[in-house]
Amino acid sequence: MTVAAWVAEPDQQVPDDVARLLATVPEWFGQPGSNAEYIAAARCKETWTVRDADGLVVGVTLIDRHFPHVTEVHLTVVDRAVHGSGVGTAMLRAIESDAVHRGVRLLEVKTLGASHPDAGYARTRHFYEKRGFLALEETDLWGGDTPCLIMVKPLGESGVASH
Numbered sequence: 001m002t003v004a005a006w007v008a009e010p011d012q013q014v015p016d017d018v019a020r021l022l023a024t025v026p027e028w029f030g031q032p033g034s035n036a037e038y039i040a041a042a043r044c045k046e047t048w049t050v051r052d053a054d055g056l057v058v059g060v061t062l063i064d065r066h067f068p069h070v071t072e073v074h075l076t077v078v079d080r081a082v083h084g085s086g087v088g089t090a091m092l093r094a095i096e097s098d099a100v101h102r103g104v105r106l107l108e109v110k111t112l113g114a115s116h117p118d119a120g121y122a123r124t125r126h127f128y129e130k131r132g133f134l135a136l137e138e139t140d141l142w143g144g145d146t147p148c149l150i151m152v153k154p155l156g157e158s159g160v161a162s163h
């Protein structure tokens with residue numbers, strides 16, 4: 001499946017699918033308490049999905065809108081079976097395009113910082129960097145053992161995504 005083949009769209013809330021997808025990637029989402037919070041968030045937050053040809057959800061992104069000029073990716077998770085096939089990119093592209101239309105100026109995401117040695121999250125940071133996100137600040141928002149990297153992507157002033 002090529003990048004262009006996946007279509008990401010706003011969807012209904014899909015907490016059961018979020019639980020299923022989180023369970024495919026325990027190296028990234030292995031803490032039951034955090035997963036329960038994500039599943040609870042999936043019951044109410046704005047939701048974008050990619051579905052396969054049978055309608056099965058293979059990727060989910062949950063969105064926060066703190067201010068009119070900011071869109072935050074609260075959670076992105078892709079079924080491990082289709083990692084690397086463009087599902088995550090399709091979701092970010094669609095969310096960026098929607099953000100530009102809304103006049104949003106910054107995309108934000110929080111992820112595990114590089115001062116933690118986890119190799120999986122190094123790939124995750126690479127994914128965001130490839131999509132034009134810049135590291136803004138590493139904080140102890142999640143506690144001392146879990147460095148939280150805040151990343152942002154500026155969107156063009158002219159209303160065109162800058163990347």
Ligand SMILES: CC(C)(COP(=O)(O)OP(=O)(O)OC[C@H]1O[C@@H](n2cnc3c(N)ncnc32)[C@H](O)[C@@H]1OP(=O)(O)O)[C@@H](O)C(=O)NCCC(=O)NCCS
Pocket residue numbers: 025028076077078079082083084085086087088089090110111112121123124126127130
């Ligand atoms: C990170 C994630 C959302 C990316 O979605 P994806 O559909 O696998 O990625 P895409 O196919 O659109 O993009 C591929 C790029 O992302 C990178 N990437 C990051 N994590 C990857 C993974 N687990 N598997 C494959 N590629 C990954 C690839 O290196 C590739 O870049 P490259 O072409 O320069 O090598 C997805 O892999 C995932 O759910 N990972 C586990 C959970 C996670 O990290 N969530 C985000 C927490 S903040």
